[in-house]
Amino acid sequence: MDSPLRSFASLYGTTFLMVLAAGLLTTYLGLSLTNMDVPQIWIGGMMSAYYIGLVCGSKVGHKLIAQVGHIRAFVACAGIVTASALGHALIDNLTVWLILRLAVGMGMMCQYMVLESWLNEQAETNQRGTVFASYMIVSYLGLMAGQGAISLYPDLGIEPLLLIAICFALCIVPIAITRRIHPEPLTPAPLKMGHFWQRAPQALSTIAFGSMIVGCFYGLAPSYATAKGIDPEHVALYMTCTICAGLLAQWPMGKLSDIISRSVLIRINSALLGVLVLFITIIPFHSVYSLILTSLFGILAFTLYPLATALANSRVEQHERVGLSATILVTFGVGASIGPLIASALMQAMGDQMLYGFMAICSFTLLARLIWVNRRQKAEQFSTGDYVMAGGDLVSSPLAASLDPRVDIEMVNEQMIYPADDAFDRLDDEIEEEIDDTEGVEGQADYNAAYANITEDDSEDDDIDDEDVDNEMSRR
Numbered sequence: 001m002d003s004p005l006r007s008f009a010s011l012y013g014t015t016f017l018m019v020l021a022a023g024l025l026t027t028y029l030g031l032s033l034t035n036m037d038v039p040q041i042w043i044g045g046m047m048s049a050y051y052i053g054l055v056c057g058s059k060v061g062h063k064l065i066a067q068v069g070h071i072r073a074f075v076a077c078a079g080i081v082t083a084s085a086l087g088h089a090l091i092d093n094l095t096v097w098l099i100l101r102l103a104v105g106m107g108m109m110c111q112y113m114v115l116e117s118w119l120n121e122q123a124e125t126n127q128r129g130t131v132f133a134s135y136m137i138v139s140y141l142g143l144m145a146g147q148g149a150i151s152l153y154p155d156l157g158i159e160p161l162l163l164i165a166i167c168f169a170l171c172i173v174p175i176a177i178t179r180r181i182h183p184e185p186l187t188p189a190p191l192k193m194g195h196f197w198q199r200a201p202q203a204l205s206t207i208a209f210g211s212m213i214v215g216c217f218y219g220l221a222p223s224y225a226t227a228k229g230i231d232p233e234h235v236a237l238y239m240t241c242t243i244c245a246g247l248l249a250q251w252p253m254g255k256l257s258d259i260i261s262r263s264v265l266i267r268i269n270s271a272l273l274g275v276l277v278l279f280i281t282i283i284p285f286h287s288v289y290s291l292i293l294t295s296l297f298g299i300l301a302f303t304l305y306p307l308a309t310a311l312a313n314s315r316v317e318q319h320e321r322v323g324l325s326a327t328i329l330v331t332f333g334v335g336a337s338i339g340p341l342i343a344s345a346l347m348q349a350m351g352d353q354m355l356y357g358f359m360a361i362c363s364f365t366l367l368a369r370l371i372w373v374n375r376r377q378k379a380e381q382f383s384t385g386d387y388v389m390a391g392g393d394l395v396s397s398p399l400a401a402s403l404d405p406r407v408d409i410e411m412v413n414e415q416m417i418y419p420a421d422d423a424f425d426r427l428d429d430e431i432e433e434e435i436d437d438t439e440g441v442e443g444q445a446d447y448n449a450a451y452a453n454i455t456e457d458d459s460e461d462d463d464i465d466d467e468d469v470d471n472e473m474s475r476r
Contacts, residue, residue: 031223128436220343
């Protein structure tokens with residue numbers, strides 16, 4: 001069996017370039033807005049606009065893929081995203097930037113749908129965790145490369161935007177020339193959010209709250225680090241440490257999720273993450289210790305999405321996975337658009353530490369939700385468990401065979417009316433008890449002779465009871 005990296009090399013190559021450009025653009029805008037001394041709520045709103053675009057683009061992306069196919073839809077959206085990224089270099093108006101971020105989010109939603117639905121459709125069940133772990137590893141490598149690139153341009157001029165446009169353009173090449181079998185054509189279908197939330201409530205809850213945490217980090221962590229006195233070069237280091245830790249955790253977590261319960265892993269992850277971010281909120285900021293803590297944060301926070309995605313896909317059928325992919329991305333977009341807005345408002349009102357304070361609230365809320373859903377599901381399984389056959393009189397009776405639709409009724413009637421020569425094996429339980437009570441070889445022989453005499457004299461009688469046998473033995 002081929003390794004996932006070899007099997008999906010073209011998709012992973014496209015993902016790397018696309019995520020590199022997206023991560024670089026997000027960090028660039030966060031640092032630029034901080035240097036412009038705009039209020040925190042504007043920074044949160046700018047980051048939320050991207051995720052709102054993801055939500056709005058879900059329906060458009062599904063229809064577009066259904067009409068023109070996966071690769072053509074990806075290429076068209078890549079062109080829109082490239083043009084929107086370059087638009088930030090032409091106009092400094094914040095309202096226009098919000099619109100451009102919305103367009104980038106809509107375009108990238110379609111691109112993510114193409115990639116993730118393709119992976120879901122062609123990944124083997126026993127490799128699904130590994131495939132998504134590899135996908136996340138490639139994504140984090142792209143994010144790390146983007147953070148490293150921003151450190152090359154501390155002046156935040158036009159150069160980062162040009163690099164972003166180049167990467168968005170080049171991400172088309174691997175997927176356009178891939179030799180992999182194309183996914184099955186999509187048919188337009190309604191986005192059944194309620195259906196998938198009923199099928200996989202723990203997975204989608206994790207994606208919802210996890211996206212709020214991740215959205216806050218990507219959108220507001222550069223501003224948080226800058227407010228703590230870190231220069232742009234070291235902001236890139238702060239972000240890179242977090243992403244690198246998340247990267248290193250993907251492969252072992254993916255392997256682990258293929259062995260033990262993913263829902264258990266998610267609950268443990270949520271509990272540890274809540275304790276960690278609460279600790280970061282309380283203690284004073286330190287330039288060295290902060291790198292260690294943010295690395296631990298990356299391990300816990302960035303493994304929630306692949307765990308939840310693998311868990312959700314294990315709960316649905318093959319033909320439902322495209323709709324599930326759209327539902328996952330919409331859920332992620334909703335959470336990631338709400339998170340930065342709330343966190344930025346709290347930061348503006350109560351201080352920069354509330355970035356991690358809000359993450360602590362999200363983590364513990366997620367943990368409580370998972371525990372509640374898990375207990376409810378166990379209760380439902382207990383009350384609607386499999387039917388257990390009872391040992392009643394009818395089950396143990398020979399008449400049970402005549403009531404079984406799988407049995408030939410004529411054969412049953414014939415055997416019950418005309419027993420075979422080995423009649424002793426077909427005696428009722430009551431007759432067997434009488435035999436057991438008969439003491440001695442002579443008594444046993446008399447009983448068998450009495451039974452044989454009855455069957456010879458009255459073969460047409462349907463029932464032979466104990467009274468008949470006792471009378472015959474008395475007569476003899």
